Amino acid sequence: MNEAARAATAARERRRLKAAVIVIAVIAGLLAGVGATRALWEGWVSDRLLQVRALVTDLPQDRFPVAVVGLDQASLTSKRLEAIPRVFMSQAFAKAGTALFDAGATAIGLDFVFAFSADAFADPQTGEARLKGYDRQFLRFLYENRGRVVVARTSTGIPHRSISAAAGSDGVRSTEILTDNDGVVRRHRPQLPLETSPAFVDAMLGHAGAVVDRPYVAVPGARLATSVPYLSLLDVLDLMDAPDGAEKLKQFAEGRVILFGSTLPNEDEHLYLDRFLPRETPVGESAGPAGRPPVRTATSGVFILADLIGSPLVARTVTEAPLPLVGALIFVFALVGAFAGLNLPLPSLPLVVAGLVLAGIGLAFAVLMSGWLLPAGAPPTAGFIALMVAGVAQVAVLKRRERELVRLFGHYLSPQVIRAMAEEERLSDLGGETRKVVIGFIDIVGFTRMSERLPDREVVKVVNTVFDAIGTEITRSEGYIDKYIGDAVMAVWNAPNDVADPEARAVACALAVVDLLPELRRRTGQPELDLRIALNAGPALVGDIGGETRRSFTVMGTTVNTASRIESIAKDAAVRLAFTGPVGDALPARWPQRLLWRGQLRGLMTETVVLTLDDARLWMDGEGPALMLVPEEAEPAASSDATPSRQTATSRT
Incomplete structure (x- = not known):
């Protein structure tokens, strides 16, 4: 049986299991609801409804x-x-x-x-x-x-x-x-x-x-x-x-x-x-x-x-509600409880129970005003029992595979990818889909020099401290940490999860990371610690790359390569943030932009525009960005240590 057939079989089995859980939960709710029609507390609720009725209506x-x-x-x-x-x-x-x-x-x-x-x-x-x-x-x-x-x-x-x-x-x-x-x-x-x-x-x-x-x-x-x-x-x-x-x-x-x-x-x-x-x-x-x-x-x-x-x-009397009406309400509440217990997040279930109780009491009061006496607690009881049965099934059976995957892969994959794998009960297909993403590279500046003068244990401590803070900000902005590449972090926005305004979220994340520098320098004891961030937006191949025995979720394509190359422009311009024109075009007007470089990167047929924000926090030497004086067709040197000449930059709003 091939992978697609196994996936289809797993999906069918999961649907059958869910259907069986719903049927069992609804039956349990029906039995509980019918039994509650003569519960000891049922009369107390009815008497309280009569009290409310007397308070809101005039005495005959x-x-x-x-x-x-x-x-x-x-x-x-x-x-x-x-x-x-x-x-x-x-x-x-x-x-x-x-x-x-x-x-x-x-x-x-x-x-x-x-x-x-x-x-x-x-x-x-x-x-x-x-x-x-x-x-x-x-x-x-x-x-x-x-x-x-x-x-x-x-x-x-x-x-x-x-x-x-x-x-x-x-x-x-x-x-x-x-x-x-x-x-x-x-x-x-x-x-x-x-x-x-x-x-x-x-x-x-x-x-x-x-x-x-x-x-x-x-x-x-x-x-x-x-x-x-x-x-x-x-x-x-x-x-x-x-x-x-x-x-x-x-x-x-x-x-x-x-x-x-x-x-x-x-x-x-x-x-x-x-x-x-x-x-x-x-x-x-x-x-x-x-x-x-x-x-x-x-x-x-x-x-x-x-x-x-x-x-x-x-x-001045009411009669008991017809049995078909009572039975129908009990069934509806049991069905709602079963679906809620099976599909909703567990923390939300107490709110669902409260909603069922309020709905049952509200219906009973409306029916009472119409001349029928409805057992107010029977439908909510049916919904509650059905919800409990379905919730237990969700925790004990349906969430088992997801918990196992989270335990095994939680430190490596995003929660979105794990949930998709658990839902399909299989690894995702190799390959993937093409979608618009924002790619970010966040690099520790001067890592090589720091590695030469610090013991290995201290280097690891510094890197972990910096990566932990950066990872927190990426996650907070709904980004996904694709991988760690030596002293750099590769992040993605709008994959694998959908993100609204990924360009703005990526830039906001970059600014938040830059604002962390004083605290990171204090925590690591490295006063010269600095960061450099490069962003690019465009289409990329998103999905699992590798084989059946070893694979990795990542993004590939020209958009990724371009983002990695413009990091060198940020280095030569002495700025902490550089991004391409597609990112800048999607940013709101409250962030004024400055042009850093315009030309063709090696291997690309189209012109690339590199910009930064007109924000002093992003200038490494405090004097403004240094613009590259290179021919338009040339690619800036990625490893040059020479200080570039300076030129007044044009602004872009």
């Missing part, structure tokens, strides 16, 4: 169709009711219920399990039923309002048989409410038809004429303890005797479903999705003289029942 001003009459601390400690045990409150409920029906209430729900009947109590001494007939008023109230009154039951408690008989078979329903896996009440799943459902909420929805055909989540705008219309049981009883009480009761009850329930602390309380909402009282609602129960972390069950019943009646 519509009259809420459900109100609560609470058996609260003010009622139990009042002079009117303090002598009556709670199990004997049935007469008070009957009186209050009758008054509220007279005031226009449409239905009444009693969130109490009347497990005992006062009529059944007997004197333990004599066995006499001393309270017989006590519940007659309450039983009559239940019987006469069958179809409009619902009594609560639970899995652990049912009403006394006399109360159940009076309420009728349709008058006793379960008030148990389901919680999510984090213990918070958020949603109601109605059982259709509502009229025959065993659920208390469904029965009251049916009495209110609601049309509900799917599970929903109530969306309150404020804490229920402050926003649900409320009167204390004591206030209702007192209004019955007040001169204007009938009118106030009418304002409170007309057209509403009324729920009776306990609002005492630590009694029938649940965590509800309103726990992060603001505390606001709707316009037009005011508490009675007894006030409202204090707002606590948990919410009284009767308030939750009221919100679950009333929200569908005022279109």
